[in-house]
Amino acid sequence: MVAGPYIDPSPPAVVVDRLKERFPGAVLEASEFRGELTVLVPGDRLVEICLFLKEDPEADFDLLSVVTGVHFLERDYDYEVLYHLKSLRRNHRLRLKVRAGRDATVPSVTPVWAGANWPEREAFDLVGVRFQGHPDLRRIIMPEDYPDHPLRKDFDVEGGPTSLDAPGRPASPGFRDMESI
Numbered sequence: 001m002v003a004g005p006y007i008d009p010s011p012p013a014v015v016v017d018r019l020k021e022r023f024p025g026a027v028l029e030a031s032e033f034r035g036e037l038t039v040l041v042p043g044d045r046l047v048e049i050c051l052f053l054k055e056d057p058e059a060d061f062d063l064l065s066v067v068t069g070v071h072f073l074e075r076d077y078d079y080e081v082l083y084h085l086k087s088l089r090r091n092h093r094l095r096l097k098v099r100a101g102r103d104a105t106v107p108s109v110t111p112v113w114a115g116a117n118w119p120e121r122e123a124f125d126l127v128g129v130r131f132q133g134h135p136d137l138r139r140i141i142m143p144e145d146y147p148d149h150p151l152r153k154d155f156d157v158e159g160g161p162t163s164l165d166a167p168g169r170p171a172s173p174g175f176r177d178m179e180s181i
Helices: 014-022 043-055 114-127 175-180
Strands: 029-033 036-040 063-071 079-087 092-100 105-107 130-132
Touching (some): 043 079, 043 105
Parallel strands (some): 036 092, 105 130
Antiparallel strands (some): 029 036
16 A cells, blocks of 8 residues: 555535535535535526635635536526536545526636636637636637537537538538438
């Protein structure tokens, strides 16, 4: 066995208790799956919750490692934005989740973690999530004038937007044509 102190990598449930105590009613849902804790919070409280999780010595989530946007069809909400947080000192992980409707915006967490800048731009570019207060919300992968978001569930995977369709046959058969091959 390796010598040295052991740090439990599973996030303590105490973090959820501290969030509930500090922000009454802001923890909409908390779940644990395979030792990973996910907390659903309202979008309008996101920045203050993130700031608390970063600055509170008991939580100490000093690293935002991932921002992910997910699009859904036929739900009460259109988007979920997930923030993967890590406490380097405590070796704990936590996921924050925010839900938003089609025309809603999610507050940017760049004031808390400057490293959120490009991941939020990527979620905007590929999924269509709009981040309120982002310092430079523009496309990062797709062309500026591209009208769609390719990771949305309603994106046409066979051709994308019709305004960009080239004349002639496609270079490879589309999904719908696979049976004829």
